[in-house]
Amino acid sequence: MPLDPQLEAMFANQPEWPPIRTVPVPALREAVRSSSIQMPPPQVSLASVSDRTIPGPAGEIPVRIYTPEGSGPFPVIAYFHGGGFVVGDLDTQDMIARGLAAGAESIVVSVDYRLAPEHKFPAAFDDCWAATQWVATNAAELGGNPALIGVAGDSAGGVLASACALLARDAGSPRLSVQINWYGPGIHPIPEEGSAIEFADGPILRLDDAHYFWELHIRDDSDFDDFRASPMKAVSHEGLPPAFIASAECDPIRDAVESYAPVLEKAGIEVEVKRYPGMVHGFVSWLGFLPGAQAAMADACAFAKKQFAAARQNA
Template sequence: MTLHPQIEEALQKLAAANLPPIHTLSPAEARAQMIAVVRARGSVPEPIRRAEDRTVPGPAGPIPVRLYWPEADGPLPVLVYYHGGGHVIGDLDTHDVICRNLAAGAGALVMAVDYRMGPEHRFPAAVEDCWAALRWIAAEAPALGADPARIAVAGDSAGGNLAAVMALMARDADGLDLRMQVLIYPVADYGLVGESFERFDQGFGPLTRAAMEWFRGHYLRAPADAADWRASPIRAPSLAGLAPAMVVVAGCDVLHDDSVRYAEALRTAGVPVDWRLYPGMIHGFFGMTPMIDDAVAAQRVVTAELRRAFG
């Protein structure tokens, strides 16, 4: 599969910046680099009514979240968004434009969760924070002008991993029925298996196999954690009964096979799956609006499906 011309141009600009590979950096350096790259895009989000930072109770202390209200009347459906970054980098600001666009497009109250990350807080800290935040908004939705009966989860990359895990936990919880799970090129298996880890290792953007091994090494406590379904949702004993899924797949991504395998596993388990492949796209393309046409198109597809799921 060849790169889309717009992606080729974006990668040429990235190469001109001469940024060091992620796996050669400290976590602090990698976080700063991601922030700089996102800022350099200069993306302008869709207008919303307002955004508000606050904290919600978590198992190890307050969890920072950001709430986005669209220009719509309530009670609003709710989308809980978990940012990507390998469970090591990324924050509320790196994914702010995505969340604003999803709030505007889906007409939903979006809550972005700034969960604890490795290596300072290793697995399963992120899972625990994400679950606490999801339970909080389910309980507090009416006070926020939202509908607790219409909640979906979404995330990209590591955030897609966490959204998938939240869907599993919600299935087994009382009183929390998700309408949808949106998994954008998710990490499905920290075993890092699949031909795409070799096929798209070099020349297809910053996410390489070495970068994925770096993320895994900083996130998991030990290699054995990869067998835990909370780290690798594809290894859950059963995927039956989960919320309907949309899986967004980048054609030229080391996580391509992860996305495909998880979509197939969900479908085999009887879960309705809307699988969308974007040929020529690389990992991270979903946030590259408005310069990448397929990023704009993918966000519109996601918000349209969320609207349908919310009814």
């Protein structure tokens, strides 16, 4: 299927992004930030949005807490933004956190984890795991239900969510009800086959961009064998929470995203995997105006609500 017509028209009026490795990291961060905060937010109503910090393994971690309208206690979802582990912050994917809080009728705690290359692997994972534990421990204080905890993320954040689900399973706590992954690959480095070849030159994300982000992120190639970097490489996938996995059709890492689903299914995990036609990497950030993004958010929220409802019944 060709690129979504709305995206095609949008890209036709914009200059093409240069290859990521040609842009200094500070300039890249500023470009992503400035373009992201200009995007219209989703038209949702929330009871409150507040910023604070929580304890982390290397100091305080900034978080933003989104509380839905209605009466709690609500489920609580730890959300991790995308950006290749190199760019992104609480503002760049504010729209996704808002949509998730309203649509899943859940408190969302968005985590401003440490970024590479200043903070190499596994710094981001350490921060997100600390935040996941904090969310579970402090759910009641936030107006949430400590028995209804989930993790979610887009792109790099989807990898972080998958890793935290594995870490929670291994630690025995918190017991997660759901994991949501919008286009976060299950394996690294990205295998150079299938969608990686078909969409090697984008649009939006090039295969070399994905490789370069990981060059900045990892310490050496041995990190690729760590399940926190490649969730598919975990020894076991049994006992994980139900997973929603979304991929974009026109994305070089599409196949690496979708390949995690059969691994989970083989381990007996409930999985809903959906490929969104005509979409590109990062498309959920256009939640404020793009029907494909709205569908991916609605599908993820419906899945989360179903899992939280089941967890309530089994409590």
